[in-house]
Amino acid sequence: MEFTHQKEFTRLLLAWHRKENRREMPWKGIRDPYRIWLAEIILQQTRVEQGREYYERFVEAYPTLADLAAAREEEVFRLWQGLGYYNRCRNLLHTARELMKSHGGRFPRNYKELLSLKGIGPYTAAAIASFAFDLPHAVVDGNVLRVLSRYFALNMPIDTQAGKKYYTRLANELIPPEEPAIFNQAIMDLGATICKPQAPLCRQCPLASLCKAFQLGKQEQFPVKLTRRTVRERYFHYLVCWFGDHTIIQKREGKDIWRGLYEFPMIEKERLAGTELLQEDTAWKNLMPDGSWQLKGIVERQQQLTHQLISARFFYVETDREPRVLSPQILVHCKQLHQYAFPGIIVKYLRSGQQPLLL
Known part of the structure; x- marks a missing residue:
């Protein structure tokens, strides 16, 4: 897919990130795939502030993959209590044991193999691949979807399978092969701190001069969602x-x-x-x-x-x-x-x- 200002997007984003415009988190900048995986699983459907607390507890209780794999299910569930979405916890323990049993206690250094592990979807596999192994795979979360949809004024809904594939492909085209981890962290940080869901700080955004949604005055109209959640x-x-x-x-x-x-x-x-x-x-x-x-x-x-x-x-x-x-x-x-x-x-x-x- 071809869009105008793709190269400028990446250049401006990385320049902004290098000026210390980034959030400090205990899991950021680390290369240990176990801790990256642990953080990503905890942060699914969880606010960063709450996730940080649980991440630190888990790292203290289970500092290595082997420690987690050897833990009793009751102990792990008790530590997880309050985070919700308990299938994440169940899959966490299952995958830790599977890695110890069938992978020699190591995470695969390949995106497709990471994707084959239980509880690891495209987002988490890309996070481990890029942050731990410097592989050029885009990490596409809600922050990334929002930034891309606004910058390019895209009407493709983000809550469909076609939409997710569309935005992932676009993000992979934007990612610099030599700096995948930095790019992924930069775009997530921008979405979380500047390109926020409500009241985005457009005047502080390094991409504002080329952002189509900003130029049209329609920031609040992006991203587009197709479905309404039934409760x-x-x-x-x-x-x-x-x-x-x-x-x-x-x-x-x-x-x-x-x-x-x-x-x-x-x-x-x-x-x-x-x-x-x-x-x-x-x-x-x-x-x-x-x-x-x-x-x-x-x-x-x-x-x-x-x-x-x-x-x-x-x-x-x-x-x-x-x-x-x-x-x-x-x-x-x-x-x-x-x-x-x-x-x-x-x-x-x-x-x-x-x-x-x-x-």
Whole structure:
């Protein structure tokens, strides 16, 4: 594809970056593919400020690929708690073990081989290839899409497969083969600090004189998106049943959200239900022997996921008779709860002071 001012784009961008116009991050400038990979996985769907915290924790707990591969799943999930998108964590552990088992503990130095690893898509493969091995592969994230779409005033939607391929091809044409890592970092930094989604700082942008969107006064109209996200609403009801200093939790299985994490016994309904749920013949009945329990409080929490809105109602109950705990439920002491990884919505509840234990 041919556009005007392509060479100028790269030249101006690199000149701007060399003037110290770059963000300082603990993972920037490193060549270790393990730490680059770790940072990129953590930063997917995560704000940089939050991601930095988790990156530093993981590096401290698992300084090498071998350390991560040898870790227990429960420990890794617990460290990941609060980041969400737990498939990332699951794939992280799987790939670490696969690299140790089948690749001699080394990351492939080839883009296609990197792409074959579980949990590593085009973006992460390009990041490892360029930042660790100086290979000319463009790292195309939301910041890059925004910069390119505005500079060239492109009407190609960024949220389609065709659009992603289109912008990746363009970025690969712009990348200088001799400085791929610097180019990738520069364009991401520009998008994050100058060419922001709202109220971009166009007067400070090194590309403004040639930016078509700026010349047209249409910066806010780019990038173009085709689809609107549909959000599924779900209603979870949790029984927080305390017997002395013990409570009941269970591990989430199947292919639903939060697989591998723990939660209180849960019933999902089409809408939020009231206290009548405590009287119904449900899986909760064995945990609350007749006449032995008291309802101490009800708390509601919400959590917004990418395509789901979870509304949860927590029924805090105390009983003086030992509950009949059935698999997969387990009875745990309050001092052991910190050993388990919970979804963010439950962590917020546990820290709210509505029950005997604060995590």
